[in-house]
Amino acid sequence: MKVLHQVHPEDFVNYTTQQIRDKFLLENLVAPDKIECVYTHYDRMIVGAATPVTTTLKLETYDNLKADYFLERREIGIINIAGNGTITVDGETFDLEKKDCLYIGKGKQEVIFASKDAADPAKYILFSCPAHMEYPTRLMKPSEALPAELGSLENNNHRVINKYIHLDGIRSCQLVLGVTSFKAGSIWNTMPPHLHDRRMESYFYFDLPENQRIIHFMGQPHETRHIFLNNEQAILSPSWSIHSGTATANYSFIWAMAGENLVFTDMDPVPTTELQ
């Protein structure tokens, strides 16, 4: 499993585009008939994808974890971004359609991913962090998630934030997770931006049409940088960094946080007039 170490904000300001890509961009996670994971040293969050097409895939442990099984000391939040499939957790099978979320608590030993149709396979995006106790495994549909409608078409940022795993939703030890989708004509996420020194965050962008690009902004508010992303790529946001994006077409993204505090609204807003 690839391992990414932390970057200090004083070093970040000297990074080239390539260095930013190497240290924060997660590419090639979605690969047919594979589970691909990256271990980050940002609150030890693992970001990955399981893409069963012609075969089922079992979530195995990694040597990095020094654990008998993946969830021995971890919890995991999973969003299916594509065709219908199933996840079987210690013998119990959950059906997942597009944008459904499954939370699996610490201690579950066997997790098996499957697609219902190889011609339209499921793609499961995974976010896992250390956990100190077991919360119940729970499936949530987008219609059951707590929505927040933010922004306006006038400001090109009219979007719906569906919160799945948080203090008032699926309970977890430290994972907070949801999916943001855009109204037609809006392309700006998380603008105005914010910081949350208590939590790292990762964004996984999806549903971007072919040949279109995401432009993701990061860095301290007075030292911002950007990189271009493709569809189905993820980017890490350290606790000192804003995380905001725009795109050349409509898209959705999963956001997942780990650290302290499960309150979604715990954010320190950054006025756009202060960005540099």
Ligand SMILES: O=C(O)C(=O)C[C@H](O)C(=O)CO
């Ligand atoms: O569009 C947005 O704004 C978001 O989805 C923001 C994320 O939920 C976030 O950054 C939470 O901290």
Ligand SMILES: [Zn+2]
């Ligand atoms: Zn955030």
